[in-house]
Amino acid sequence: xxxxxxxxxxxxxxxPIKPGEARIYACGPTVYNYIHVGNARPMVVFDIxxxxxxxxxxxxxxxxxxxxxxxxxxxRANEEGVAVAEVAEKYIAAYREDAAGLHVREATxxxxxxxxxxxxxxxxxxxxxxxxxxxxDGDVYFRAHAFKEYGKLSHQPLEDLEAGARVDVSxxxxxxxxxxxxxxxxxxxPSWDSPWGPGRPGWHxxxxxxxxxxxxxxxxxxxxxxxxIFPHHENEIAQSECANDAPFAHYWMHNGYIxxxxxxxxxxxxxxxxxxEVAAKYGYEPIRFLxxxxxxxxxxxxxxxxxxxxxxxxxxxxxxxEALKDALRQAGETPxxxxxxxxxxxxxxxxxxxxxxxxxxxxxxxxxxxEINTRVAEGTAGADWLKGAAGLFGTFCDVLGxxxxxxxxxxxxxxxxxxxxxxQARKAKDFKTxxxxxxxxxxxxxxxxxxxxxxKWEYKKSE
Numbered sequence: 001x002x003x004x005x006x007x008x009x010x011x012x013x014x015x016p017i018k019p020g021e022a023r024i025y026a027c028g029p030t031v032y033n034y035i036h037v038g039n040a041r042p043m044v045v046f047d048i049x050x051x052x053x054x055x056x057x058x059x060x061x062x063x064x065x066x067x068x069x070x071x072x073x074x075x076r077a078n079e080e081g082v083a084v085a086e087v088a089e090k091y092i093a094a095y096r097e098d099a100a101g102l103h104v105r106e107a108t109x110x111x112x113x114x115x116x117x118x119x120x121x122x123x124x125x126x127x128x129x130x131x132x133x134x135x136x137d138g139d140v141y142f143r144a145h146a147f148k149e150y151g152k153l154s155h156q157p158l159e160d161l162e163a164g165a166r167v168d169v170s171x172x173x174x175x176x177x178x179x180x181x182x183x184x185x186x187x188x189x190p191s192w193d194s195p196w197g198p199g200r201p202g203w204h205x206x207x208x209x210x211x212x213x214x215x216x217x218x219x220x221x222x223x224x225x226x227x228x229i230f231p232h233h234e235n236e237i238a239q240s241e242c243a244n245d246a247p248f249a250h251y252w253m254h255n256g257y258i259x260x261x262x263x264x265x266x267x268x269x270x271x272x273x274x275x276x277e278v279a280a281k282y283g284y285e286p287i288r289f290l291x292x293x294x295x296x297x298x299x300x301x302x303x304x305x306x307x308x309x310x311x312x313x314x315x316x317x318x319x320x321x322e323a324l325k326d327a328l329r330q331a332g333e334t335p336x337x338x339x340x341x342x343x344x345x346x347x348x349x350x351x352x353x354x355x356x357x358x359x360x361x362x363x364x365x366x367x368x369x370x371e372i373n374t375r376v377a378e379g380t381a382g383a384d385w386l387k388g389a390a391g392l393f394g395t396f397c398d399v400l401g402x403x404x405x406x407x408x409x410x411x412x413x414x415x416x417x418x419x420x421x422x423x424q425a426r427k428a429k430d431f432k433t434x435x436x437x438x439x440x441x442x443x444x445x446x447x448x449x450x451x452x453x454x455x456k457w458e459y460k461k462s463e
Contacts, residue, residue: 001056001353003221004297006229006252007153011355014251016220022058023215024050025249026223027207027232028110030067031091032076034274035098037287037302038225038258038265044291045255045356046223047104048400052352055399063109063214065207066092069200074189084190088112098275101284103401109214113206117192120201120209123243124181124194132242136172138184138197144177147238153252154230161230179235181205204235211248212240222249229254253356255296261303278307285405286310292358292400313366317397318406320369324390327376329419330455331383341388344368348396358400365396415446419455422448 002011016022026046029035035043050060067073068088077084092112099106113120124140127133132146144150150158158177170176180202185191191198201209211219217240224233233252240248257264260271278287289310294300344364351360372389375381381389397403422437438448441457448457 001053002355003251003253004355005250006254007249009155012251014220016058017218017250020058022053022060022221023219024060024062024221024223025207025211025215025219026062026064026107027225027228028064028066029091029095030070030072031088031095032070032073033091034094034276036265036272036274037260037278040098040102040275040287041258041291041296041300042223042225042255043099043104044102044288044401045296045358046253047102048292048358049221049223049253049356050105051399051401052356055395060108061215062107063111063211064107065210066095066110066112067203067206068092068112068114069190070203078188085114088114094276098279098284101279102275102288103285103404111210111214113201113210114190116206116210116213117201119213120205121194123205123209123212123239124201126243127181127239130242132239133181134174135196136174138199139172139180140182140196141173141178142181142235142239143174144179144238145175147242149241150238151234153234153237156230161234179204179231181239204232205239207232208236208239208243208248211236212244217244217246217248219249221251221253223253224255226254226256253296256294256299259299259301262301265302273302282307282311283405285314285402288401289314292362292402295355295357295359297355314402316366316369317403320372320393321403323376324372324386324393326455326457327381328383328386328390329416331381331386340385341368341392344392345395348399352399361396361400365393365400368393368396415441415444419448419457423455426450 001014003014004010005012014022024046026042029039050062053060066088069084073084073087077087080087124133127142128135128140131143133140133142144158151161154161161177182194182196182199182205183202184196185198185200189200191200211222222233222236237248259265260269260273263269263271265271265273275284275287286307287310290300290302290306293306293310344367347367348361348364351357351364354360368389372381372393375385418437418441422434422441425431425433425437441448446457448455
């Protein structure tokens with residue numbers, strides 16, 4: 001598998017630190033509000049990265065943090081007249097609800113900043129002892145100029161970053177570009193004891209400490225949105241590599257932005273939508289599908305028209321799943337012929353191996369769907385081919401995390417027996433028995449449809 005590495009600006013072959021294992025850290029949300037559609041993209045994309053690596057046989061250790069104390073959270077707590085911890089609990093619960101709706105699996109580790117203060121303090125002390133950090137009136141700052149490779153992720157020298165960034169100018173700093181590792185306590189804010197006095201951690205140091213604690217000093221892949229490259233990820237590298245004397249991450253993956261009706265999403269433009277607002281209209285699964293429809297590094301456009309297209313595409317997949325199930329029931333039991341459908345698997349794997357190209361992988365899935373529908377409609381699909389195609393169809397959907405919102409139709413054994421009896425009765429031209437069985441199934445809320453491709457069934461629609 002090749003991954004476009006922001007650090008090298010090239011597609012690099014993925015070679016894990018430990019054979020057969022992948023350690024991944026993804027920056028999680030600051031839990032002061034409901035997640036918006038822009039937040040959904042990294043959630044879905046890196047969930048698929050994890051699923052695909054597991055499909056390829058890797059053991060994946062996936063850590064995603066919750067930033068549960070920072071300036072935004074303190075402002076929200078003050079607005080709502082509650083404690084910061086109460087804000088965190090509310091929006092972590094909301095995040096988990098939305099993540100489940102998007103079919104994003106729980107991380108192996110979901111650390112919170114406030115639960116890892118000891119590790120954060122230990123990391124800051126190490127940086128101070130090595131001369132990379134200094135205390136000033138209860139704050140502690142990182143000396144950006146002391147790390148000679150600062151800027152290697154964003155590929156800009158420190159002087160350019162300093163000139164182009166909105167830096168916090170403070171008399172407490174030795175240099176305007178230095179950034180806070182620890183912030184002295186202010187009245188009414190949550191704080192913890194430290195060697196420099198009561199205070200709370202800076203944003204960047206939280207991720208460095210949690211990544212080291214849960215995944216080790218050097219990790220395989222670090223993920224996040226493009227907006228985090230500078231300063232957040234640049235600062236993580238500086239802190240971690242200065243403290244640990246080791247590379248922080250071998251691969252850096254960053255997803256592209258989402259535009260709304262071809263315009264940048266922002267509250268000032270009135271085009272800012274939360275995931276749950278969109279899900280109330282379309283459901284969660286079409287949102288997930290949208291995130292797969294473009295290669296993750298490219299910008300993606302969100303609009304009502306595109307969401308309707310996502311709904312229609314999912315309908316096609318669901319119809320194919322039901323057609324496969326009906327065709328397999330008619331075909332009987334035979335071994336699967338994996339060789340007959342292996343070409344699609346090779347194309348799917350090639351797309352995903354090319355920097356997680358989900359757009360091309362989806363195209364392969366729909367090629368398979370077209371072939372399945374054609375063969376089923378023409379009655380030219382043998383049982384062995386159907387079984388192989390069904391297995392591959394299910395695998396592709398599992399890797400992409402699709403077809404989860406609508407439950408698959410299931411029949412209990414008694415109903416299956418009745419359908420088979422009716423089929424045998426029709427074959428023997430015993431139409432009286434066949435009609436009686438149809439009526440019995442109708443009473444159970446099941447409608448049968450006789451088609452050239454066999455019997456189709458569905459639950460009665462409620463009045």
